[in-house]
Amino acid sequence: MNAQEKLDRGLLRVDEAECKGCGLCIEACPPKVIGLSEGLNHYGYRTAVYAGRGCTGCGICFLACPEPGALTVYRAVLKRPVAVDRTLGGQSAGGGMACASN
Amino acid sequence: MREDVADFTIAHEKAQSFYASYERKGELQHQTHYCPGCGHGVIHKMLARAIDEMGIQDRTILISPVGCSVFAYYYFDVGNIQAAHGRAPAVATAAKRSRPHSVVISYQGDGDLSAIGSGEILHAANRGENITVIFVNNAIYSMTGGQAAPTTLIGQKSTTTPCGRSAANEGYPLRVSEMLATLEAPVYIERVGLGDNKQIAQAARAIKRGVENQVKGLGFSLIEVLSPCPTIWKMSAVDAQRWVRDVMEKTYPLGVLCDRTKEARVHAMPAAAPPLEELPRLLDIPEDDPAVDVPEGAAKAVDLQVRVAGFGGQGVLLLGEVLAEAGLDAGLEVSWLPSYGPEMRSGTSNCHVRISNETIDSPMVSSPNMLIAMNEPSLRKFVATVRPGGWILYNGDAIPADCVRSDVHELSIPFTHVADEIGDARITNMVMLGALLEITGALPQASVDSALKRLVKSARWYELDERALERGREIYCGSLAVI
Numbered sequence: 343m344n345a346q347e348k349l350d351r352g353l354l355r356v357d358e359a360e361c362k363g364c365g366l367c368i369e370a371c372p373p374k375v376i377g378l379s380e381g382l383n384h385y386g387y388r389t390a391v392y393a394g395r396g397c398t399g400c401g402i403c404f405l406a407c408p409e410p411g412a413l414t415v416y417r418a419v420l421k422r423p424v425a426v427d428r429t430l431g432g433q434s435a436g437g438g439m440a441c442a443s444n
Numbered sequence: 445m446r447e448d449v450a451d452f453t454i455a456h457e458k459a460q461s462f463y464a465s466y467e468r469k470g471e472l473q474h475q476t477h478y479c480p481g482c483g484h485g486v487i488h489k490m491l492a493r494a495i496d497e498m499g500i501q502d503r504t505i506l507i508s509p510v511g512c513s514v515f516a517y518y519y520f521d522v523g524n525i526q527a528a529h530g531r532a533p534a535v536a537t538a539a540k541r542s543r544p545h546s547v548v549i550s551y552q553g554d555g556d557l558s559a560i561g562s563g564e565i566l567h568a569a570n571r572g573e574n575i576t577v578i579f580v581n582n583a584i585y586s587m588t589g590g591q592a593a594p595t596t597l598i599g600q601k602s603t604t605t606p607c608g609r610s611a612a613n614e615g616y617p618l619r620v621s622e623m624l625a626t627l628e629a630p631v632y633i634e635r636v637g638l639g640d641n642k643q644i645a646q647a648a649r650a651i652k653r654g655v656e657n658q659v660k661g662l663g664f665s666l667i668e669v670l671s672p673c674p675t676i677w678k679m680s681a682v683d684a685q686r687w688v689r690d691v692m693e694k695t696y697p698l699g700v701l702c703d704r705t706k707e708a709r710v711h712a713m714p715a716a717a718p719p720l721e722e723l724p725r726l727l728d729i730p731e732d733d734p735a736v737d738v739p740e741g742a743a744k745a746v747d748l749q750v751r752v753a754g755f756g757g758q759g760v761l762l763l764g765e766v767l768a769e770a771g772l773d774a775g776l777e778v779s780w781l782p783s784y785g786p787e788m789r790s791g792t793s794n795c796h797v798r799i800s801n802e803t804i805d806s807p808m809v810s811s812p813n814m815l816i817a818m819n820e821p822s823l824r825k826f827v828a829t830v831r832p833g834g835w836i837l838y839n840g841d842a843i844p845a846d847c848v849r850s851d852v853h854e855l856s857i858p859f860t861h862v863a864d865e866i867g868d869a870r871i872t873n874m875v876m877l878g879a880l881l882e883i884t885g886a887l888p889q890a891s892v893d894s895a896l897k898r899l900v901k902s903a904r905w906y907e908l909d910e911r912a913l914e915r916g917r918e919i920y921c922g923s924l925a926v927i
Contacts, residue, residue: 353452360474364481364674364681370641387480402641404456405648408485409475410492410519411458419453 352399353416354392360412363387367413370406373398459492461501466518477515481681483638483671484513487580487651491549492520494652498659504547505539507532511553512587513580530561533568536575544574544713547658551578554595555585558620562594565620569664572629574711576654577666579620582673583692590676594618597695617695621668625701631663631708633701637670639689643698653705662708670696729898746776746801746886749809751826753794754818754839759873762899763816764795766877769895770887771799779807792822799886814884816876818859823847835883837876855879855923862915871905871912878916 354376361383367390368376375396378388390403390413399417407413465473478485495501505523508516509532517524523546527535536550550568557565557579568575584602585591592602592609595617599608609617625633632654636647647669654665670692672684679687718726750767754760761782768780781796796809813834817823823838824847830836832851836843839859848854859879863872881887892913900906 352455357474362475362480366481366486366681366685369682369685370644372641399452399455401456402644405489405644406486406641407489408478408480408482410462410485410489411474413456414454414458415456416452417455419451 350395350397350399351418352397353418354397354403355414355416356390356392357409357412357414358383358389359385360409361387361389362409362412363389364408365390366406366408367403370402372400372402376403459489459496461492461495461504461521462488462519463521468515468518476519478512479673479675481672481674481684482512483582483669483673484580486638486644487578487647487669487671488516488519490648490651491551491578491655493648494655495520495522495547497652498655500547500655500659503545504549505536505543507536507539507548507550509550509552509556511556511585513551513553514587516551530556530559531564532556532561533564533573533575533577536577537568537571537573540573540575541714547655548575549578549655549658550575552580553586554579554581554583554620555587555593558594558618562618562620565666566624569624569630569666570627572631572663572711574658574661574663574713575665576658577664578651578654579666579668580671581620581668581696582671582676583617584673584676586673586676595620595696597692619696621666621696621701624666629664630666630702631704632657632665633668634666634703635668635670635696635698635701637688637693637698638672639670639685639693643689646698657705657708661710662705663711668696670698746799746884748797748799748814748884748886749812749831750797750799750814750816750880751794751809751812751829752797752816752818753792753822753826754816754873755822756793758793758818759870760793760818761795763873763877764797766874766892766895766899767880767887768797768799769899770892771797773891773894774887776801776886777804779804781807781809792819792825794822794826814880816880818872818876820844835880837879837883839872839876855883855920857919857923859916859919862919863912866911866915867908871908874909874912875916875919878913878918879920880916881913882917882920 373396375393376390377393379391383389399415401415404413404415476485495504501522506516506520508524508526510529525535525539532550532552536548540548581595583595583597585593590602591604592614596602596609597617598611601608605614621633621635624630634650636650637643650667654667657665670688672688674681674684677684752760752764764780768778771778777800779798783794796807798804798809811829811831813831815826815830816837818839827847830852834852836852836854838856840856841858842856843854859875860869860872862875863869896909900909
């Protein structure tokens with residue numbers, strides 16, 4: 343991914359082993375930035391892939407996805423002097439973040 | 445990847461209320477067992493998120509159902525009880541009543557909730573239990589391969605409605621939420637769908653509200669979710685989602701069906717069950733009830749298997765009850781089983797009594813060693829069942845010739861005449877009981893007295909019964925003298 347994509351308001355990570363390729367996230371995505379992979383995963387599914395441009399971090403794909411952890415949605419942090427937990431694997435830092443989907 | 449997202453923070457991720465890995469089959473510990481595009485996963489996510497947001501993970505009890513969502517306990521890191529088919533709302537009731545502080549969520553599909561469990565959900569709703577019910581309606585039995593459910597749409601094909609459901613043959617689709625909304629108790633019932641983004645967002649709000657209502661103690665909430673089943677519907681996940689929106693919703697319109705959250709008061713929990721020590725008082729059992737212990741060694745093996753039979757109203761059940769109660773008082777194992785059949789509505793009636801110093805395996809007495817037959821039809825019905833060496837007490841002059849058995853003892857006396865002489869034909873049963881007690885010699889008179897006192901409240905009848913018992917004993921002894 344190049345520097346320009348960092349300017350996206352959101353970012354999507356797909357857990358390939360968990361995604362079953364149902365396509366509901368693709369259908370749900372408002373800016374249409376998710377597609378299906380060319381190759382198959384370990385279980386024989388074509389999985390969701392983030393096209394890499396235009397994600398708003400709205401989280402609608404996350405709600406539409408039937409797997410609990412197949413998708414993780416990131417949102418750009420505004421450059422403000424606010425301490426934000428940037429640990430990715432840890433607890434959700436979403437406490438102060440507005441959530442577009444609900 | 446990590447460097448790429450260094451300027452990003454997580455907005456949506458797997459809810460904490462899910463286990464990090466699912467302890468199910470070997471390598472499938474990171475994904476659910478649901479088919480691709482199944483609505484259950486989506487609903488699970490909404491529910492888990494609601495639990496996270498309210499910070500109630502540690503006090504949530506999920507009632508896992510039968511059906512596709514049977515394995516919910518693999519996924520939700522909350523307390524869990526697995527309920528039998530259809531019983532989730534009943535199990536939830538018990539969980540909530542015994543742990544009022546817990547947040548109890550009953551989760552069921554339509555086959556479970558609207559077919560075998562239709563009674564349970566109806567009454568849990570009608571009692572206004574302070575629980576949250578998630579009702580996943582996909583209009584079909586999915587786990588067992590697609591038979592019609594009560595919620596199957598008119599015209600919808602299934603393995604049991606191959607030509608499409610018809611109202612004439614299978615009835616109309618059951619609108620559970622509408623039905624429950626007619627009740628007075630439920631606080632909040634809403635039907636939502638997973639047909640598109642807007643519907644999904646609304647479903648998430650409704651589920652959260654349903655859980656919130658319980659946390660606030662407002663009462664019964666049910667959220668019905670119209671949910672896609674791509675596999676059984678034989679559609680792609682996206683088409684199934686569309687079918688929810690375009691077809692299912694016509695039969696099951698979305699919306700709030702009942703909302704009394706504003707006027708609802710905090711749900712008053714039913715009074716706690718009385719402590720165990722209180723029970724004797726509540727059941728009117730005297731505190732100083734003298735349970736006589738059978739002395740060690742001196743105890744002779746008691747195995748009384750008594751069948752008492754007669755016409756309804758002859759005191760058949762009471763006879764058995766006094767006998768069993770006296771056995772209880774004597775420190776023995778007892779069982780008393782009335783036979784409520786159509787015969788109770790005129791005709792013969794009977795009860796089974798077992799008294800033993802061993803644990804009783806079954807309360808049934810199919811081959812008695814003691815038959816009390818208060819009239820001829822009862823004698824004829826049971827005479828063949830008496831064990832060789834057993835006893836028949838017959839209320840009549842003599843056992844009819846065709847009923848005579850050479851391998852059993854018998855005592856035939858018109859006991860009713862004896863009762864008449866004492867003062868009332870209605871104590872025939874006690875005269876016969878007196879004879880039985882004398883024959884067996886297994887129960888002390890003190891136990892019989894205290895049993896009778898507990899069961900017969902009227903002093904006059906108690907006194908008459910005591911005399912009847914005594915007379916019965918004498919009759920048996922007298923019959924021996926004659927022999």
